[in-house]
Amino acid sequence: MPVPMRQGARMGWYLTRQKLAKREKFPLLVELEPLYQCNLACPGCGKIQHPDHVLKMRMPVDKALDAVKESGAPMVSIAGGEPLIHPEIHVITAELMKRKRFVYLCTNALLMQKRMENFKPSPYFSWAVHIDGMRERHDCAVDREGTFDKAVEAIKEAKERGFRVTTNTTVFSSDSPKTVRRVLDYLNDELEVDQMMIAPAYAYEKAPDQENFPGVEQTRKLFSETFADGHRRRWRLNHTPLYLDFLEGKVDYQCTPWGIPCYSIYGWQRPCYLMADGYAKTYKELLETTDWDLYGRGRDSRCDNCMAHCGYEPTAVMATTGSVRESLRAAFAR
Numbered sequence: 001m002p003v004p005m006r007q008g009a010r011m012g013w014y015l016t017r018q019k020l021a022k023r024e025k026f027p028l029l030v031e032l033e034p035l036y037q038c039n040l041a042c043p044g045c046g047k048i049q050h051p052d053h054v055l056k057m058r059m060p061v062d063k064a065l066d067a068v069k070e071s072g073a074p075m076v077s078i079a080g081g082e083p084l085i086h087p088e089i090h091v092i093t094a095e096l097m098k099r100k101r102f103v104y105l106c107t108n109a110l111l112m113q114k115r116m117e118n119f120k121p122s123p124y125f126s127w128a129v130h131i132d133g134m135r136e137r138h139d140c141a142v143d144r145e146g147t148f149d150k151a152v153e154a155i156k157e158a159k160e161r162g163f164r165v166t167t168n169t170t171v172f173s174s175d176s177p178k179t180v181r182r183v184l185d186y187l188n189d190e191l192e193v194d195q196m197m198i199a200p201a202y203a204y205e206k207a208p209d210q211e212n213f214p215g216v217e218q219t220r221k222l223f224s225e226t227f228a229d230g231h232r233r234r235w236r237l238n239h240t241p242l243y244l245d246f247l248e249g250k251v252d253y254q255c256t257p258w259g260i261p262c263y264s265i266y267g268w269q270r271p272c273y274l275m276a277d278g279y280a281k282t283y284k285e286l287l288e289t290t291d292w293d294l295y296g297r298g299r300d301s302r303c304d305n306c307m308a309h310c311g312y313e314p315t316a317v318m319a320t321t322g323s324v325r326e327s328l329r330a331a332f333a334r
Contacts, residue, residue: 004164006123007075007102014074015321025258025287028314029075030068031273033264034059034092038082039110042142044172044212046204047081055081057265064092067263068101071283075102077128077260079273084111090118097124104128106168108142109151112158121162126194129155131167133175133183141172155191166238168197172212177225188235195238199309200247202274205302215305216297220249241329243309243316251319254296255306258287259314271295273310275302 011028018026037055038048048055068076076096083089084107096103105119106128119125129151132141138148158165167187171180180198187193200222203213214222226232227248237244245251257272267279268286272295280286297303320326 004123010074010100010102015317019321027071027073027259027261027283028317029077029260030071030073031260031262031310032059032064032068032076032078032092033080033262034064034078034083034086034089035081035265037085038080038108039085040082040108040142040144040147044141044170044201044204046202046206049206054265058086058088059092059265061088061091061095064263065095065099067268067283068096069099071261071263073101075104077104077106079106082108082111084115090115093119093125097122100124102126104166106130108147109154110147112151112154116154116158116161116163119163121164123164126164126166127155127158128166128168128197129193130170131183131187132170132172133179134186137175137179137183141170152191155193159192165193166195166197167193168199170199170201171214171219171222172201173214173218174212175222177222177228180222180226181231184231184235193236195236197238197309200307202306202308203302204274213305216307219247219305219307223247224249239309239313240316240320242319242326243313246312246316247307253312253315253319255303255311256314256318257292257295257311258290259317260310261286274306274308 035058036048036050041048078089078093083105093103093105102124104126107130109129112127112129131151132138135148139145155165169183184196184198187196200214200219227244232244242251246253260273261283262269262273267281268283269279270277270286270290271292280289294300295303297306320330
């Protein structure tokens with residue numbers, strides 16, 4: 001399904017300007033992490049394995065706004081940790097929207113209903129709720145009973161209030177085409193969320209559960225079987241067709257780590273949202289002082305099984321804009 005018209009037009013003009021300026025490296029979206037603390041301890045997550053004094057840190061509003069302004073990216077995904085724990089997250093969000101940035105607020109939804117009154121529906125704002133399967137599967141993934149029902153309640157209320165709601169589903173090796181189809185059918189047809197994102201889990205070195213991260217071949221088999229028989233076209237997936245082709249193994253790419261850079265409480269994270277090999281004070285420093293040739297499949301063993309959209313969606317976007325055929329396919333994809 002195409003992105004909303006206003007967002008699509010903005011992104012199209014942004015990409016055109018980068019091409020005219022002959023810029024080789026630029027961000028499509030900034031992954032903003034204003035804190036690392038979370039109210040869940042998911043066994044597949046490597047983002048919350050920090051000492052207590054780090055988990056208590058909160059990014060000031062001006063730091064968040066300055067980082068996004070410096071990058072020039074038209075979109076921001078606010079993650080963490082759990083962003084709704086941040087006492088000024090609604091201020092950060094509102095100020096970004098004032099600056100005409102499209103904001104996706106990622107959340108496990110445990111605090112969503114309580115904090116919802118601090119937010120207003122806007123074409124520049126979308127909730128991005130993590131739903132990793134149906135009730136039993138999701139509650140197992142986050143290691144807490146009742147989280148699926150809480151998330152569903154929050155999504156329904158947000159839709160009733162006029163908010164745009166997207167979801168993000170992470171796939172593990174324990175998933176099957178049946179379980180993935182079931183949750184996408186539910187989100188698409190019963191909850192009627194606006195759009196859905198889906199990607200294989202990244203094998204965080206510090207994650208407590210190291211048994212359920214899928215490899216490349218397993219991922220390709222899972223997605224090719226899940227998307228078979230026309231299923232892919234019936235879901236409102238928030239991805240370029242070429243990224244979905246990549247998940248199925250129909251095309252292969254190297255990642256574009258600077259396409260979705262991460263700004264956290266420590267600064268600009270090298271080289272990407274998923275790996276922390278040091279930090280830069282500015283986005284310019286990140287671009288100019290990171291040896292990008294060291295990263296990617298076949299270059300760094302930590303990248304070998306990664307097929308996450310934070311690295312490969314930018315590659316797919318650039319491949320799409322470089323082809324009239326793929327541009328038309330993306331424009332008319334469901």
